[in-house]
């Protein structure tokens with residue numbers, strides 16, 4: 001196994017995650033994971049292995065790709081349909097406008113949010129959940145296919161054990177074919193997957209053809225006010241030529257509406273597309289907060305605003321019969 005080389009990238013990640021991420025401990029295999037992904041990206045013959053099961057089988061470290069799955073890897077999600085057996089950690093749903101949305105679980109294994117994360121909840125309320133080990137959750141991203149374009153909502157954990165690259169490969173999606181990335185906010189578990197450790201420890205883009213859409217309020221807060229922002233600054237600098245800043249209420253490409261979901265972070269955004277509402281980090285403990293939207297997680301930076309946004313947006317979703325997609329909802333990442 002390749003020895004992990006300390007790099008500026010890794011140091012920046014380590015420094016940054018301590019202050020702002022829900023995943024405080026980088027996985028032990030973070031650098032080998034990043035190296036494996038870098039290997040995939042650097043080797044287009046593997047990524048574009050059209051119908052060549054042998055190549056995929058030989059490259060077991062690259063992905064969960066199975067022999068039966070190795071068809072047309074070069075063309076976005078052309079071969080994937082909701083009817084086909086979904087690759088592990090994914091689920092595809094068709095939206096009212098004919099677009100599809102695929103939940104992609106980014107964390108490895110099971111994720112439980114601990115009781116300590118919900119200081120707002122009384123002991124008796126928490127005990128009534130009967131979840132002493134913690135509340136089932138995930139770290140998730142969502143891929144929408146609409147108008148022949150691929151749109152990713154958030155990019156996950158990246159070097160902290162993120163599974164996004166592996167799952168995209170299993171879905172026959174080449175990262176180069178992702179046209180847009182919408183960001184709900186700038187916490188590390190939502191943006192670190194935009195980058196990978198490239199040659200000589202240099203940070204490189206994962207989605208090199210994607211336009212990145214971020215809220216102006218969120219961007220300004222992280223660039224100017226919030227401390228421990230090295231990761232955020234470095235990623236935004238890397239993507240500066242493809243970065244688009246929006247305001248709440250803006251109608252964005254492919255009919256995406258940006259909505260004020262402020263509280264978790266200063267510019268936390270929900271996105272609506274058709275009957276889908278991407279709610280970002282509105283909820284960290286779904287089983288608790290679905291009936292108690294007044295309860296925040298301790299990750300929520302402004303608790304009063306966070307609770308107000310949670311109530312308002314959940315009501316909006318109910319009133320409009322929207323399917324919610326949440327970055328920390330339990331598998332499979334959707335809630336009615």
Ligand SMILES: [Zn+2]
Nearest residue numbers: 022187189281
């Ligand atoms: Zn998060």
